Structure formats: structure tokens, C-alpha cells
Amino acid sequence: xxxxxxxxxxxxxxxxxxxxxxxxxxxxxxxxxxxxxxxxxxxxxxxxxxxxxxxxxxxxxxxxxxxxxxxxxxxxxxxxxxxxxxxxxxxxxxxxxxxxxxxxxxxxxxxxxxxxxxxxxxxxxxxxxxxxxxxxxxxxxxxxxxxxxxxxxxxxxxxxxxxxxxxxxxxxxxxxxxxxxxxxxxxx
Numbered sequence: 258x259x260x261x262x263x264x265x266x267x268x269x270x271x272x273x274x275x276x277x278x279x280x281x282x283x284x285x286x287x288x289x290x291x292x293x294x295x296x297x298x299x300x301x302x303x304x305x306x307x308x309x310x311x312x313x314x315x316x317x318x319x320x321x322x323x324x325x326x327x328x329x330x331x332x333x334x335x336x337x338x339x340x341x342x343x344x345x346x347x348x349x350x351x352x353x354x355x356x357x358x359x360x361x362x363x364x365x366x367x368x369x370x371x372x373x374x375x376x377x378x379x380x381x382x383x384x385x386x387x388x389x390x391x392x393x394x395x396x397x398x399x400x401x402x403x404x405x406x407x408x409x410x411x412x413x414x415x416x417x418x419x420x421x422x423x424x425x426x427x428x429x430x431x432x433x434x435x436x437x438x439x440x441x442x443x444x445x
Contacts, residue, residue, distance in 0.1 A: 271296040272390035272398040291394065293401060295351065297358045351405065 276292040325338035345353070390398045 268299045269387040274394055
């Protein structure tokens with residue numbers, strides 16, 4: 258496949274059933290649900306795309322976290338790494354799968370404008386993202402995705418407001434240097 262054709266591949270979602278049916282202990286009222294992994298395949302970034310400060314910060318944070326895991330076992334960095342990994346293990350794997358989506362490849366808010374007369378028919382269709390899945394999957398993946406969205410939206414909304422309120426209160430601690438505690442945000 259040529260590079261030009263590969264660059265035009267649209268985003269698609271691939272639903273991979275991992276089990277036939279699992280009773281979810283958190284939600285006993287629901288029937289047995291299959292354990293499904295959703296893989297979000299996004300197009301590669303354009304070759305002329307410049308790396309922004311968010312890309313740089315994400316790469317730097319990932320490299321720093323990986324370095325924490327390579328530290329000696331007696332070092333505080335390794336202990337923080339182990340504790341952080343335990344916290345990450347508590348997150349549902351479906352939530353972690355969303356890390357694979359690059360939001361910069363989606364539409365920008367500045368590009369969203371009312372459609373002109375010629376574009377009106379095209380905008381009514383909406384964005385179509387193919388969902389690839391085996392036909393035997395019950396419930397259908399789209400219904401399963403909607404159910405997960407309805408179930409998890411309140412938790413994410415609550416977390417958003419909590420972190421929005423907590424962030425200004427914790428910002429002064431970035432400036433305070435305590436000699437006995439390490440600077441986690443700036444540890445290199």
C-alpha cells in the first residue's frame with residue numbers, strides 16, 4: 258500500500274471480543290456481558306505536521322515515567338513508579354484504550370462553522386466512523402458503546418469538576434521546595 262493511500266485511511270473502530278459472556282461484579286443488575294476490546298485505528302499524522310508543545314510534553318512525561326521504572330528498586334523513583342502502576346491497574350482497560358486516540362487528528366473547534374448551502378446535504382450525513390466487529394457479538398458493539406458511555410459519563414464529569422477545583426489549590430506547591438520531599442512534577 259502506498260504512503261499516499263495509507264495517509265487517507267479513515268479512523269475506524271475494531272471490536273475484538275475477548276470472552277463470550279462475563280458477569281460484571283460492579284453492575285450485577287445487568288445480564289452477562291461479553292468482554293470486548295475496542296481498538297481505535299486512526300490515520301497517521303500528516304508528514305508536514307510540526308510537533309507542538311503538547312506533543313513534546315507528552316513525550317517527555319512518557320520518557321520520564323519509563324525512566325522511573327528503570328531506577329534501582331531502593332530508589333524513591335521506582336517506588337513511585339510501582340505505586341502509579343498499581344493505580345493504573347485499577348482503571349478499566351476500556352478507558353486505557355482511549356489513550357490511543359490522538360485528538361489532534363480530529364476536527365478543530367475553529368473549523369466547526371455553519372455549513373453553506375452547498376455543504377448542507379453533506380453535513381446532514383455527519384461523520385461516519387466504520388465499526389468492524391464479528392457478526393455474532395451480542396449485544397451489538399454500538400449498543401455496548403452507548404451503554405458504556407451512559408454509565409461512565411457521570412464519573413468523568415465529576416472527575417473533571419474535582420480536578421478543575423483542585424488544580425488551582427495545588428499549583429502553589431510547584432513553587433515550594435521542601436528539602437525532604439522530591440519534586441515529582443519536575444523530577445528528571
